[in-house]
Amino acid sequence: MQTATIIIKGMTCMGCVNSVKTVLNNLSGIIQAEVTLEPAQASIQYDSNNINVDQIKAAIVDVGFEVMN
Template structure:
C-alpha cells in the first residue's frame, strides 16, 4: 500500500468530508481515506498497482472540490 496526502480546498463541513471520503473509497485499490476538515486534507492508503494518484485527484475534483498542489 502507498500513502498519499492531498490538500483540498473548498471543504466547509462534515458533509463535505463525507462526500470526499465516499468518492475515494469507491475507487478500486483504495484501502482507506482519512479526511481532515481542520487540516483541509485527505490521507489515502491505496494500492499503486491498481490505482493512480491522478485518479484520486480527479475523483476529488469530480466531487466539487479543488485539489491544491
C-alpha cells in the same frame, strides 16, 4: 501499498468531508482514506497497481472540490 496526502480546497463542513470520503472509499485500489476538515486534506493509503494519485485527485475534483498539490 502507497500513501498520499492531498490538500483539498473548498470543504466547509462535515458533509463535504463525508462526500470526499465516500468517493474515495468507492474507488478501486483505495485501502484506507481519512478526510479531515482542519486541516482540509485527505490521507490515503492505496494500491498503486490499481490506482494512481492523479486518478485519486480527479475523483476529488469530480465531486466538486479543488486539490492543491
